[in-house]
Amino acid sequence: MTPTPDQPRPPEDEAATAAEVEIRRVEEPARLLRVSAMVSSLLDEARTVPLDEHAREQLQHIQEQAVKEIGHSVDPELREELARLLPDPSAPPTQAEIRITQSQLVGWLEGVFQGIKTGLALQQAAHRLPPPPRPDLPPAAGGGPYL
Numbered sequence: 001m002t003p004t005p006d007q008p009r010p011p012e013d014e015a016a017t018a019a020e021v022e023i024r025r026v027e028e029p030a031r032l033l034r035v036s037a038m039v040s041s042l043l044d045e046a047r048t049v050p051l052d053e054h055a056r057e058q059l060q061h062i063q064e065q066a067v068k069e070i071g072h073s074v075d076p077e078l079r080e081e082l083a084r085l086l087p088d089p090s091a092p093p094t095q096a097e098i099r100i101t102q103s104q105l106v107g108w109l110e111g112v113f114q115g116i117k118t119g120l121a122l123q124q125a126a127h128r129l130p131p132p133p134r135p136d137l138p139p140a141a142g143g144g145p146y147l
Helices: 011-024 029-048 053-071 076-083 095-128
Strands: none
Touching: 011 095, 029 053, 029 095, 053 076, 053 095, 076 095
8 A cells, every 4th residue: 555645654665765765875885895995095094104295196186086986886966975075186285185185085985884884774674664554454352263
């Protein structure tokens, strides 16, 4: 039975819909995981070594490429959100700017993965909910031929 516009949706339908939306936001999860691991490793590397101007320019280029790769793996809404993370490439970034941008990127990716986990949890919860009572059947009266 599908709900009419004036009837509320059953909770399991709402949970399933929210879960599907979150999960569909990532089109290529394997690619996203690979790029995420690389970005995280780059952040660790950028934290531990001093970066000269050439290294900072190279890291900036790698960040831009990573954002493009990630953009191919997610829906347009997330792609736009991701594009706002990169600073304007007007001059070579400072070491601090590189580290901040890398940290933002890693944090953003963790947020995307958290959204996927939440979507999967909602999906599982929706499957565990008992079915809603059917209005066309009378409520059980506590007794019957079965105990």
